[in-house]
Amino acid sequence: MVIILRPQDDAIEILDKISQFLAERGMKVSEKKTKLTATTDGFDFLGWNFKVQKNGKFRCVPSVDNYKTFRKKAKAIVNNSNYGATTKAEKLAPVVRGWRNYHRFCKMGGTRYSLYHIETRAFRVFNKEAKKNRYTSKQLLDKAFPSVPYSENKHINVKGEKSPYDGDLSYWSERNSKLYDSHTSKALKRQNHKCGHCGLKMLSDEKVHLHHVDGNHKNWKNKNLLAIHESCHDYIHMSKRQS
Secondary structure, eight states, rough: EEEEEEETHHHHHHHHHHHHHHHHOOOOOTTTOEEEETTTTTTEEEEEEEEEESSSOOEEEOOOOHHHHHHHHHHHHOOTTTTOOOHHHHHHHHHHHHHHHHTTTTTOOHHHHHHHHHHHHHHHHHHHSSOOHHHHHHHHHHHSSOOOOOOOOOOOOOOOTOTTOOOOHHHHHHHHHTTTHHHHHHHHHHTBBTTTOOOBBTTSSSEEEEEEESOOTTTTOOOGGGEEEHHHHHHHHHHHOOO
């Protein structure tokens, strides 16, 4: 747990309040896993780096470790000699789209987070392949690095006095659906924010997966898309492998 302190905050007082809050729920603060930090020093959390700059503006960017992990995964696909350019583009697309979607509320400008260097490397590799030219390589590049719009600091605020502990499943299910891309979000809305497999409400403690009913991941028609729990998705595919 990371506790963010403003200049006027008292660290001990804040920590005591949090300890009391957790104690009422049968939990306690772990000293090893708890960090007290000033907003101006910044900190990493869940793949992001948060910091309040000298001008007072809040800034969120992908953390260094998160970016390095993503870059390593992308480079492994680009440099894999067992794949042709078309296969590389198909394998890169979901990796890039997922990474960009995850960070769509961060500052993603500049050559680093725009993936300029990785794209340039991929283009050169694609263009070296037989029967490929600059035009076809550019087409594959656009497919491999799909653009995802980002809007810095446009996080969805929690309404009023709402809390994950208040038991309002409808509110939290509907709110969490807005955190996903358009296809998943629309599927959740059609399903009244319930899992398309088990019928239970979607809660924030489990990821939502988009399932292609006919198994064709190129078929994006609404009737072929179901928003389901991650565990339900695993169960469906495990059952198919065993049958």
